[in-house]
Amino acid sequence: MSSRLNNIxxxxxxxxxxxxxxxxxxxxxxxxxxxxxxxxxxVSEKENIYFTDSRYTEEAKANLGGKIKLKKCNGSVxxxxxxxxxxxxxxxxxxxxxxxxxxxxxxxxxxxxxCLELIPIHSLIEDKRQVKDAQxxxxxxQATQITALAFEYIKKFLVCGVREIEVAAEFExxxxxxxxxxxxxxxxxxxxxxxxxxxxxxxxRKLKNNELVLIDLGVNYQGYKSxxxxxLFLGKIMVLVRKVYDIVxxxxxxxxxxxxxxxxxxxxxxxxxxxxASKGYAGYFTHNLGHGLGLEVHEDPHISSNxxxxxxxxMVFTIEPGIYLPGKFGIRIEDMILVTxxxxxxxxxxxx
Amino acid sequence: MSSRLNNIxxxxxxxxxxxxxxxxxxxxxxxxxxxxxxxxxxVSEKENIYFTDSRYTEEAKANLGGKIKLKKCNGSVxxxxxxxxxxxxxxxxxxxxxxxxxxxxxxxxxxxxxCLELIPIHSLIEDKRQVKDAQxxxxxxQATQITALAFEYIKKFLVCGVREIEVAAEFExxxxxxxxxxxxxxxxxxxxxxxxxxxxxxxxRKLKNNELVLIDLGVNYQGYKSxxxxxLFLGKIMVLVRKVYDIVxxxxxxxxxxxxxxxxxxxxxxxxxxxxASKGYAGYFTHNLGHGLGLEVHEDPHISSNxxxxxxxxMVFTIEPGIYLPGKFGIRIEDMILVTxxxxxxxxxxxx
Numbered sequence: 001m002s003s004r005l006n007n008i009x010x011x012x013x014x015x016x017x018x019x020x021x022x023x024x025x026x027x028x029x030x031x032x033x034x035x036x037x038x039x040x041x042x043v044s045e046k047e048n049i050y051f052t053d054s055r056y057t058e059e060a061k062a063n064l065g066g067k068i069k070l071k072k073c074n075g076s077v078x079x080x081x082x083x084x085x086x087x088x089x090x091x092x093x094x095x096x097x098x099x100x101x102x103x104x105x106x107x108x109x110x111x112x113x114x115c116l117e118l119i120p121i122h123s124l125i126e127d128k129r130q131v132k133d134a135q136x137x138x139x140x141x142q143a144t145q146i147t148a149l150a151f152e153y154i155k156k157f158l159v160c161g162v163r164e165i166e167v168a169a170e171f172e173x174x175x176x177x178x179x180x181x182x183x184x185x186x187x188x189x190x191x192x193x194x195x196x197x198x199x200x201x202x203x204x205r206k207l208k209n210n211e212l213v214l215i216d217l218g219v220n221y222q223g224y225k226s227x228x229x230x231x232l233f234l235g236k237i238m239v240l241v242r243k244v245y246d247i248v249x250x251x252x253x254x255x256x257x258x259x260x261x262x263x264x265x266x267x268x269x270x271x272x273x274x275x276x277a278s279k280g281y282a283g284y285f286t287h288n289l290g291h292g293l294g295l296e297v298h299e300d301p302h303i304s305s306n307x308x309x310x311x312x313x314x315m316v317f318t319i320e321p322g323i324y325l326p327g328k329f330g331i332r333i334e335d336m337i338l339v340t341x342x343x344x345x346x347x348x349x350x351x352x
Numbered sequence: 353m354s355s356r357l358n359n360i361x362x363x364x365x366x367x368x369x370x371x372x373x374x375x376x377x378x379x380x381x382x383x384x385x386x387x388x389x390x391x392x393x394x395v396s397e398k399e400n401i402y403f404t405d406s407r408y409t410e411e412a413k414a415n416l417g418g419k420i421k422l423k424k425c426n427g428s429v430x431x432x433x434x435x436x437x438x439x440x441x442x443x444x445x446x447x448x449x450x451x452x453x454x455x456x457x458x459x460x461x462x463x464x465x466x467c468l469e470l471i472p473i474h475s476l477i478e479d480k481r482q483v484k485d486a487q488x489x490x491x492x493x494q495a496t497q498i499t500a501l502a503f504e505y506i507k508k509f510l511v512c513g514v515r516e517i518e519v520a521a522e523f524e525x526x527x528x529x530x531x532x533x534x535x536x537x538x539x540x541x542x543x544x545x546x547x548x549x550x551x552x553x554x555x556x557r558k559l560k561n562n563e564l565v566l567i568d569l570g571v572n573y574q575g576y577k578s579x580x581x582x583x584l585f586l587g588k589i590m591v592l593v594r595k596v597y598d599i600v601x602x603x604x605x606x607x608x609x610x611x612x613x614x615x616x617x618x619x620x621x622x623x624x625x626x627x628x629a630s631k632g633y634a635g636y637f638t639h640n641l642g643h644g645l646g647l648e649v650h651e652d653p654h655i656s657s658n659x660x661x662x663x664x665x666x667m668v669f670t671i672e673p674g675i676y677l678p679g680k681f682g683i684r685i686e687d688m689i690l691v692t693x694x695x696x697x698x699x700x701x702x703x704x
Binding site for chain 2: 286
């Protein structure tokens with residue numbers, strides 16, 4: 001914990017700030033190394049203070065390290081934050097502009113009496129979180145492993161007549177018996193034509209013979225997330241489906257081959273996108289190629305055509321090309337990639 | 353849908369606004385009557401526009417009524433929102449100050465070229481949502497009914513040696529086989545001393561004989577939520593536990609008796625709080641007495657000591673007094689109340 005906090009102190013100094021108000025739960029969890037909820041964290045070299053209410057104080061007491069003080073707030077937490085900052089003598093307080101509501105900003109400002117400058121910060125901690133340490137990678141690997149087991153387990157429920165939501169039900173049960181606290185998102189079981197919606201809500205539709213089912217699963221294991229997609233088939237596979245599947249699979253292979261330290265993210269996206277376009281499906285791959293994951297299921301970096309930055313060792317992200325034919329079907333194949341010193345490791349490689 | 357939108361138009365006129373940007377998903381779902389995700393809704397008498405991206409356009413096309421146009425956004429949705437507002441000739445655009453991040457506000461502002469005034473709005477749609485219509489009450493009743501069934505079902509898993517998270521697992525499976533899309537929150541199974549944390553995270557602890565288990569469950573049924581808490585016992589009940597349980601139960605009864613149109617919310621909170629204090633547990637009831645629920649599991653109104661407003665027919669909220677003895681145990685009993693024309697109905701009354 002100390003090294004993560006020390007790292008933030010030096011970032012603050014560089015930006016001329018003497019404190020940072022952290023409001024994104026994943027960022028607070030990253031700095032406290034405990035799965036915090038409904039809280040705010042004030043970070044400064046003078047003192048670090050964790051603000052929460054009576055529902056969470058017992059949990060926080062047991063988990064906060066010695067470097068972070070607990071402040072139980074009755075009434076408006078924003079008044080407490082402003083007053084505490086002033087009492088510490090802070091002059092320039094950074095805040096997470098993407099994770100503080102306009103009204104929350106206004107409330108803090110109201111209580112500062114003009115004695116504290118509030119400076120918007122875009123993604124200081126998120127940038128640090130892009131590169132995972134050994135402990136984080138261990139948890140992500142475990143999350144991936146449980147997801148792989150869950151895929152094997154739910155395959156037996158993929159028979160004609162079973163509803164999409166029932167497959168989700170069995171998954172939700174299985175992962176909790178295997179050490180996960182929850183799924184990472186509303187998991188997607190999209191049968192037949194429903195698969196053409198990239199983020200279909202699993203519903204009452206029954207699986208049918210000679211149709212595909214697209215399944216997008218993720219778990220929450222000790223705060224760390226997984227995210228994997230596979231397309232499975234009941235009975236015969238239509239020629240067009242097979243063709244599109246092979247294109248997506250090949251696009252994914254080509255992209256994964258490009259992943260190594262120094263590779264530009266846009267270039268990784270491009271190789272998959274251009275291959276899909278070359279096969280005549282340019283307009284049907286409608287989202288980014290991938291996204292980082294860790295304490296959040298979608299986090300930086302984004303493997304997109306706009307992202308000029310380069311891949312670094314320790315990054316974990318998805319590679320998930322897709323082709324969606326509205327009203328017909330969709331194919332997406334999603335794996336989780338860990339960038340190594342020389343290339344990459346497909347964490348979900350064991351799943352087929 | 354039309355009457356909900358028309359209602360908003362007249363509210364906007366009263367406030368001198370010619371449009372409102374809606375960003376809270378539950379508020380968008382309320383106005384569109386479809387379970388929208390990752391979207392923004394611009395409401396104005398001239399035109400209503402739903403902004404989303406390619407992952408959701410097929411779903412949105414199928415569900416948006418004729419009064420709302422779909423705008424698929426590539427790139428920054430905030431630029432689109434600003435440009436669309438200008439193109440419509442809007443001059444004063446309200447935004448939901450509690451549900452728009454500071455950075456999002458800034459981005460929209462950047463693209464307005466000073467030609468559009470952005471006015472913070474606190475809870476216009478939330479206020480409307482406090483009173484439920486017949487269709488909403490029907491869904492909430494159904495959610496409650498399924499939760500009651502789930503309670504009955506999981507009772508058989510409450511035996512010595514079963515882990516908290518395993519009880520959660522069976523609940524998560526059951527509700528999806530009974531028409532729910534998900535749980536309403538990370539459900540709480542808190543055994544023995546864990547029950548003294550009001551929002552305990554269900555974990556690996558095993559249920560033991562002669563201990564209590566506090567279970568706080570909720571489901572998501574067609575977008576509408578339920579939220580119920582019961583304390584159950586394995587084997588013998590300690591004298592102190594029984595005593596505290598009876599105090600909480602009585603506090604709840606007294607509060608429920610006060611619920612009728614016109615009753616002040618603070619007065620309802622007070623009757624439970626004073627009863628608990630009179631029994632010597634003043635410092636141990638550490639949260640509000642209750643909260644509204646509907647499209648969100650926690651929404652306005654809040655039944656708290658600060659809330660001077662009065663109860664209205666059609667409101668649905670919880671009544672959930674609790675006593676928490678840190679390190680020992682906690683008792684909370686939570687029911688869902690519908691305010692009727694003459695008094696109230698305990699929606700979860702069938703569960704014991």
